[in-house]
Structure formats: C-alpha cells, structure tokens
Amino acid sequence: MKPAKFDYHAPASVDEAVELLARYGGDAKVLAGGQSLVPLLNFRLARPAALVDVNRIAALSYVREVDGTVAFGAMTRQRTIEFSPVVASRLPLLREATRWVGHLPIRSRGTIGGSIAHADPSAEYPAVLTALGGEVEVQGPRGRRTVKAADLFETYLTTTLAPEELVVEVRLPAMPAGSGYAFEEFARRHGDFAIVGIAAMLVRDGARCTSARLAAAGAGPVPVRLRAAEEILERDGLGDAAIEAAAARAAELVAPDSDIHASAEYRRHLTSVLTGRALRRALKTPRP
Amino acid sequence: MDSATVKIDPLGRVIAILGTTPQGQGHQTIVSQIVASELGVEPRDVTVVDEMDTFTRVWSISSGTYSSRFGSVGTSAVALAARKLKSKLTEYAAHLMGVTPAEVEFRDGGVHRTSGKAAPYSIKDLAGRAHWNTESLPEGMEPALSATAVFGFTVAKADTYGFIAEVMAVEVDPDTAAITIVKYVTVHDAGTIINPMIVEGQIYGGALHGLGGALYEELAYDDDGQFLSGTFMDYLVPTASEAPDIDIAHVVSPSPLTTLGSKGLGESSSMTVPAVIANAVSDALKPLGIGITELPMTPSRLHALIKNARKTR
Amino acid sequence: MNDVALRLTVNGQPREGRCAPRKLLVDFLREDLALTGTHVGCEHGICGACTILVNGEAARSCLMLAVQADGAELVTIEGLMRDGVLHPLQEAFREHHGLQCGFCTPGMLMTALDLLHVKPEPTEADVREGLSAVLCRCTGYHGILKAVQAAAPRMVTAAHQGRNA
Incomplete structure (x- = not known):
C-alpha cells in the first residue's frame, strides 16, 4: 500500500520544526529515519495531516564527548554510531546493541533520536538509555527541557513528550574505563x-x-x-x-x-x- | 504432458520453444543444454523461448511448471523434439548426398558419411538449403526444419517420483529452547541429473522452505479469527543467517519412463525437512518424554513443552 | 498538497522530476525515471528487494519518500554494469547460481555491494549477517553466499586497479 495524503514540511532548523509541530497541534508526525514511521504510513496505520521531516536539519547530527558524557544529535544515524570511534571507546555497550538494530540498510537511515522517541519496548536503544541512565534533551514551544530515561517511556510506542516537542539530543554517560x-x-x-x-x-x-x-x-x-x-x-x-x-x-x-x-x-x-x-x-x- | 518445439531458422540458428513458463527454475539453461547435446552444438547457440500462451502452444490440463514436472516431463518433450529434428536433418542430408540414411551419421553439429571422404553437411548449410530451396527436400518430406513433440504419462504413476533420505542432528538449548542444526545430510534420487548446479539450487531452496515451515512461518489467527501474521514482521521467512549448511549427495537410478531418465526434484526437501527436524528435536527431548506433533516449533512453544514436561516428571 | 520538484543524481546522471510528497522513492525510480530494475516487495522494509545506495549507503527505497532524495546521489541496480561489462558481484552471482527467479537479486546485489564496501574481507558469518537484510525464497541463500564470498577478493583487486567496484 501507499501512504495517504499529507502536508510535507522539511524545516531547516529546530525552531521551525517545533513551530510546525505546534501549528498542527498533534496532527503532525516527525519524520526522522523513517524506518518505523514509513511502514506505518504505507499500511495507513498512521494517517497524519502533516509530516515534519527533520532530515534537513544538519545541526541535529553529531557525536560529541563533553565532560564524561557522550551527546548525540537526535538525527545521528545508527550506522554512524556503529562506526563511531567515540562510541567504540566510550560506549561499547551502545555499539554492541547497535549491531542488533535491524540490518545495515536499516541503520543507514535509522536514528538514535527516532528510535528512542518511537519507544518500541523491544527496541535496543531505549534499553541502553535505560540501563545507562541517560537522558534526552527536548525542545518545545516553551523552550528546552531535559527528560531522564526513567521519566521518558510511558507505555507501548508512547513517551511522556508532548506532540509539539522534538527530541534534539540524546545523552549517555560514558562507561567507566574497565567496566x-x-x-x-x-x-x-x-x-x-x-x-x-x-x-x-x-x-x-x-x-x-x-x-x-x-x-x-x-x-x-x-x-x-x-x-x-x-x-x-x-x-x-x-x-x-x-x-x-x-x-x-x-x-x-x-x-x-x-x-x-x-x-x-x-x-x-x-x-x-x-x-x-x-x-x-x-x-x-x-x-x- | 508437456510439449516442445525445436526449429532451425534460415541462418542456422537453433530455437527451442517451450509449452511452459519458468519462475527461475532454469528452463533456458537446461533446455539449451539438452538441445545442444542432442544436435552437437554449443548451449549458447540455442535460443530458448521460455514463455507460453495457451492460444499459441500445444497444451493440456497437466502442462505447466509445477509439481517438479519440468525436470521429468518437460525435458522429455524437449529431447524428443530435438531427436525428431535430428532425424529429419539426417534424412535430408542423406538425400542430398544420394545415399540412404543408414549410410550417414549425425555428429559434431552436422551430418557425416559413415565411410568415404564426402564433405559433411553442417546444420547451417542444411538450414540454408532447406529454407531457400524447398525442391531440394526429399519427396514427401514436410518443408521447414521444425519438430514438435508431446510427452506425457499417467500422473498417478509413481515411477518418476524422486526419492529422498535425510539425517539431521540438532541441539536444543534447554534454557532458551532455541534449536541449532548441527548437521544436515540429504540424499536424493532424481534419476539422471541434467544440471548439477540447478539441482543443488533446487535442493537448497526447497530445504529452506521446509525449515521455514518447521520453525518460523505460520498463518496465525487469534480466537476471534483475526489474522495475526499478515506482514513480514510477523510472518517470519528465514534469512541467510538461518540457512543451515547442507551436505548433499545423490543416488542416480534413471527412470525408465522419461526420455533422459530424469525424475522430479524441485520441491523435494521442502517436504522432508519439517519431518526430519521434528524427529530430531523429538529425539533430543526424548529424556523428557516430548514428541513434536505441531509446527512451527517456535522457541516459545518448545519452552512451554519443556517446562511442562519437567513439571510432570 | 502540491507536487514537489526534485533534482538528484542517479547512477551518475543528473535527473529531475515532480511528484506528490507521499510518493515513495522506489515508485519514483520505477514510474517516473523508468528504472524498473529496483523491485518493490513488501513496502515495509523487511524484504529488502528495493535496496539501493543513497549517498553511498544501502537503504530501503520503500521507506524513503522521493522528496527526501532531493539532492542525493543514488545508485540503483542499473548502475552496476559499466560499458557493457558486468560488475564483479553480478559476474559472481551468475557463476555461482546466485539467483533463480531474480526478484530479490537487485536488493541482494546492492546490499552485498554496501557490505563489501564496509567489510572488504568478510567472513562467512559476516556475509550471512549482512545478507540477512534481504529475503530470498528460491535459492536457500547458498549460491548467493558463495557468490558474495567469491566477489569480495575480485572487488578488492578491481578497486586497486581502478576498475568498477
């Protein structure tokens, strides 16, 4: 099957993306890697009024280590994580978990922010975030806030985030040397x-x-x-x-x-x- | 039954026209091989038309690519058509040489005198003459270099069935109930093997279908009749990671009923794998008194059987 | 919503088109660019038949909107053969009976290509894991695994010699 009609927006900034999400008031879906959302669109199990495609927001793609924390731009691809030297040395658990995420062609597109926001309880990244006690940075119409892993997941495919909030960063504490x-x-x-x-x-x-x-x-x-x-x-x-x-x-x-x-x-x-x-x-x- | 036509055009090109359509079983490869071997040319010199239309082909109810029948029925029709055409070419060449057909032989892509030094007639040469100069044909011979054969036998006869024997060793992880295939040997009697690579391809493919049915694939419904496995996320088709290594061996006892002695093979191991793996798992779990009577053997179901058996012992 | 315009590079050639935002990339390739070598299978990212290279990385073209490929460089199965010469992977598939019906073949080849770029000297386990991204219902994978393993050293050699790899 093919997706039902939707309005399509590809904002260039997070501010613009959040504004669009607020404008549609819950009727828009964020399109990140698309590896879970597009099947739902194709089967018409999801029929959002609009898609806010955040793939053009270059500022959401990075891996940085700052003061013992590894920060990932929400749009960092799973494939990038798989081959990241920072991840290999600071978060080898995440690297190992990444090998279990679908297949390489899925990981080429799938993102860390998307996987966590999708909140599939059988997915690997939410479990790693939970185990290591990580957190996500989200931006909404009223600015940014930090949500700890323990406070993020509500139930199947549902987080505590508001529909107009966007995950912008995922932070995991670097694993102690020798762990x-x-x-x-x-x-x-x-x-x-x-x-x-x-x-x-x-x-x-x-x-x-x-x-x-x-x-x-x-x-x-x-x-x-x-x-x-x-x-x-x-x-x-x-x-x-x-x-x-x-x-x-x-x-x-x-x-x-x-x-x-x-x-x-x-x-x-x-x-x-x-x-x-x-x-x-x-x-x-x-x-x- | 199946039909086949083999013909030679004015340029000497050999064309084989089938009454069946393949879906990847290798009809072009096998037919070009059979016709080339009958006519003494190279397989690449044979063009195979592997498509069919019930309006234009000789056809009947039992024609088609299914039930492992091309390897026995279809190939027989092809070989018979090639042989018919070969005998026509032989008769024609003998006529051109002014001798009887008994004094010539067909070999190396042409017709040769069995004795003496007379130049042979190649297929190309014969094709040119027969098409351009129909007066050169012997009296009573149909013009055009074309022969059609229809081959059939009673479907209910078991004489062209393939035979299979298989042995499998498995390990069952008592903690996760995961099944690991340690060794799997399959022995086939498909009669004459026309193309070993295609035969093995069919065996590997069939075996994985069997494995899918035994361990993964299920049309599942809930108690209300709701279909639960309507996507490939839920209807699990085995991948390259699940494909076992297979040791393949053959026993060749040619069928007396088919032209080349070949028998059916295509769906072979898809039938045997579910049985052999269920028997192997039953054997592994014998100490617990478990016998497998339901497929697919999912780890969850197997775990329940193991747990239940341990409880009641 | 109105059609969107897109420009992209496919198999080294600049291409452009207009389509509805909801059009899947695989359908754009097949219907708008007439590149029907890429197959549409399950449309939910499991079968892998539609796999192509997007900016050098294998991806499911049924899980991307065409509009998302605006500005991208794509390689499809049609881009493998160059100057009438089969790619080493294609040659190996032919040699080792790596296809029967051929439906999965474009996805298998593009997935294998990406795998061998990432892992030029894969073990058998690597090849199995990599190719588990694509479903085949004919071959039992045996010929495909053999073909990819046979192609690996040839692609390394071809890359050294600056040939098609």
Whole structure:
C-alpha cells in the first residue's frame, strides 16, 4: 500500500520544526529515519495531516564527548554510531546493541533520536538509555527541557513528550574505563525486534561490584531497569551465586505480555536466562 | 504432458520453444543444454523461448511448471523434439548426398558419411538449403526444419517420483529452547541429473522452505479469527543467517519412463525437512518424554513443552 | 498538497522530476525515471528487494519518500554494469547460481555491494549477517553466499586497479 495524503514540511532548523509541530497541534508526525514511521504510513496505520521531516536539519547530527558524557544529535544515524570511534571507546555497550538494530540498510537511515522517541519496548536503544541512565534533551514551544530515561517511556510506542516537542539530543554517560558490558538478545531471526534483550554494565573494584546496570527490552510495555537485580550484585559481588540470584530476581521485575511470537511466561523466563548470560559475558568484556 | 518445439531458422540458428513458463527454475539453461547435446552444438547457440500462451502452444490440463514436472516431463518433450529434428536433418542430408540414411551419421553439429571422404553437411548449410530451396527436400518430406513433440504419462504413476533420505542432528538449548542444526545430510534420487548446479539450487531452496515451515512461518489467527501474521514482521521467512549448511549427495537410478531418465526434484526437501527436524528435536527431548506433533516449533512453544514436561516428571 | 520538484543524481546522471510528497522513492525510480530494475516487495522494509545506495549507503527505497532524495546521489541496480561489462558481484552471482527467479537479486546485489564496501574481507558469518537484510525464497541463500564470498577478493583487486567496484 501507499501512504495517504499529507502536508510535507522539511524545516531547516529546530525552531521551525517545533513551530510546525505546534501549528498542527498533534496532527503532525516527525519524520526522522523513517524506518518505523514509513511502514506505518504505507499500511495507513498512521494517517497524519502533516509530516515534519527533520532530515534537513544538519545541526541535529553529531557525536560529541563533553565532560564524561557522550551527546548525540537526535538525527545521528545508527550506522554512524556503529562506526563511531567515540562510541567504540566510550560506549561499547551502545555499539554492541547497535549491531542488533535491524540490518545495515536499516541503520543507514535509522536514528538514535527516532528510535528512542518511537519507544518500541523491544527496541535496543531505549534499553541502553535505560540501563545507562541517560537522558534526552527536548525542545518545545516553551523552550528546552531535559527528560531522564526513567521519566521518558510511558507505555507501548508512547513517551511522556508532548506532540509539539522534538527530541534534539540524546545523552549517555560514558562507561567507566574497565567496566564490563554485554548486550544479549534473543530474537526469532537475525535482525528482528528482540523477544527479550538485556543491556548490562558492570563496574568492578577487585572482587566487588561497585555499580551494576541492567535493563530489559521486550519484557513489558516499556524498557525496564532491573534495579533490584543490580542491588544483589552490588551487595554480594559477582560470584556464580550472586549472578544466579540477580538473574532470578530479574524475572520478577518485569511484566511482559504475550504476543504472536512469545508467551509472557517465556519472556519472563528469557529475562532471567539472558540476564545471567549478559552478566557472565560482561565479566569478560571490559571497556577499553 | 508437456510439449516442445525445436526449429532451425534460415541462418542456422537453433530455437527451442517451450509449452511452459519458468519462475527461475532454469528452463533456458537446461533446455539449451539438452538441445545442444542432442544436435552437437554449443548451449549458447540455442535460443530458448521460455514463455507460453495457451492460444499459441500445444497444451493440456497437466502442462505447466509445477509439481517438479519440468525436470521429468518437460525435458522429455524437449529431447524428443530435438531427436525428431535430428532425424529429419539426417534424412535430408542423406538425400542430398544420394545415399540412404543408414549410410550417414549425425555428429559434431552436422551430418557425416559413415565411410568415404564426402564433405559433411553442417546444420547451417542444411538450414540454408532447406529454407531457400524447398525442391531440394526429399519427396514427401514436410518443408521447414521444425519438430514438435508431446510427452506425457499417467500422473498417478509413481515411477518418476524422486526419492529422498535425510539425517539431521540438532541441539536444543534447554534454557532458551532455541534449536541449532548441527548437521544436515540429504540424499536424493532424481534419476539422471541434467544440471548439477540447478539441482543443488533446487535442493537448497526447497530445504529452506521446509525449515521455514518447521520453525518460523505460520498463518496465525487469534480466537476471534483475526489474522495475526499478515506482514513480514510477523510472518517470519528465514534469512541467510538461518540457512543451515547442507551436505548433499545423490543416488542416480534413471527412470525408465522419461526420455533422459530424469525424475522430479524441485520441491523435494521442502517436504522432508519439517519431518526430519521434528524427529530430531523429538529425539533430543526424548529424556523428557516430548514428541513434536505441531509446527512451527517456535522457541516459545518448545519452552512451554519443556517446562511442562519437567513439571510432570 | 502540491507536487514537489526534485533534482538528484542517479547512477551518475543528473535527473529531475515532480511528484506528490507521499510518493515513495522506489515508485519514483520505477514510474517516473523508468528504472524498473529496483523491485518493490513488501513496502515495509523487511524484504529488502528495493535496496539501493543513497549517498553511498544501502537503504530501503520503500521507506524513503522521493522528496527526501532531493539532492542525493543514488545508485540503483542499473548502475552496476559499466560499458557493457558486468560488475564483479553480478559476474559472481551468475557463476555461482546466485539467483533463480531474480526478484530479490537487485536488493541482494546492492546490499552485498554496501557490505563489501564496509567489510572488504568478510567472513562467512559476516556475509550471512549482512545478507540477512534481504529475503530470498528460491535459492536457500547458498549460491548467493558463495557468490558474495567469491566477489569480495575480485572487488578488492578491481578497486586497486581502478576498475568498477
């Protein structure tokens, strides 16, 4: 099928984009990479009055490291992230997760801001943002504000952002040097959305775990930070028993639904299995 | 039944016209190969018209490219038409040489005297003469260098069926219920193998269809009859990452019923893979008393079976 | 909404056209520029048949609006063969039986081209992962995998010699 008619705007600045979004008052959609929106348009599952195409806003495309934080322009392509030296050295977890995002031709177009704003709970980037405790900078008619990962995702495909707000930047704290990491995912085929995915980061001081970060994708209406599982590791260290306890706890922290690909029970079970696998691999995969 | 016409134009070009249409099964390759081998020319010298129109072709109910029939039925018609034309060329050349057909032989793209030093007639030479000078044809011979053959046999006969035996080894991850194919061997008896590369292409393709049906592809409906797998996001077609390595071997027992001894092959492993993988998974899960009776074996379903079996043991 | 005008470069040639903003890039290529080598498959970005190069990177032309390609440089399947000589990838597909019905072939070739630009010496696993972006229902991928692996060193050689790669 083909998209229904819409007004098309390709603003050159963020101000102009926000103004357009405000003018249509919720009837416009932001066109970022288009890898999720255009299928919805083609199937006419989405019939917005207007598209605000932000691909011409050059100022939204960058990767910068400032004071221990890596900032991404919202329109930075997943492909750019995949091959970014800054990401490879400061955020290898994000790099690893990127390899699970669709396929290379999808990543050529898909953007970090678009993936996060789309808020698909089985997508990889929202889980990484949640695990690392990142934040997004959004601009609306009343100016800019910062939204923390924990406050961003409301439910399936829904964020707390207002329709006239635009994600302009995504910020992730650089992973501490020497931290272990892993992104484990189980999908039915290569390149599919995760049935469940687990983002993990571990900071160690000898045998102690000074900080653990865990988040699950695909295990509920939003990405889930597995804080109670993290606490087990921070309290009991990284021995087999602690990892098993954390993995078991992880399954209790999620509220998955059933769909055509997997039952809720299976997703819950996978959350535990993949948490264990991610933690064991994270022990062997230190950040450079 | 299938029909085929092989003809030679005034310039000596060989053209084969089929009564079937391929969708990528390699009709052009195979037909040019068969005709070239019958007439002693190169495959590139044979033009294959692989299209069909029921108004212009010899055709009947059982014609077509389906049910693995081109490799047995279609190729037989092609070989028979080429042979008919070859015998016409032979008879014509013998007439031009003033000898009986028994005193000449068809080889290397021309007709030669079996003894003596008389110059041979090439196909090109014969084509020019037959088209431009119809008086040179022997009495009673139809003009034009063209032959059509129709080949058929009773569909219900099993004598041209291909045969398959397969062995598969799998591992089932008890934690995720993921299935890994460790080894997969498939042995086919397709009778005479006309083109090994195309045969293998059909086997690889058929096997992946089978794998899709066994593990991924499902026309799923909810309890209200709502169709749930109407996009490729939900109807999962296996990709290159899911395609297993396959060890292929052949046993060749030519069919006595087809012209070249070839038998059906095309959809072969698409039928066997669902059975062999379900049997392999059942074997792997035998200690739990699980037998697979439903496809596709999705990890979620398999997990439920494993969990249930562990509970009741 | 009114038609929009666009100018772009396709296979090295400047092209222009006018179309509705909702027209998909793949339909613009096929209907307005008569470049029907790019196939329209699923129209939701899964099958990969419509893959082309946009500014040197493989992308689904069913998931882009034509107007988004204004000013872009595109390469479609028609741009692979030069001066009557098949591209090394095309030659390898032919040699290794990399296509049967041919529907996925343009997408496979453009995806493989991008893959080999990013990874000139891929492992078999790399090729499988890269080509999992495109669905094929005929070949079981075997001939395609062999073809791409065979083409890789030839493309490296051709690039060194300044030939079509």
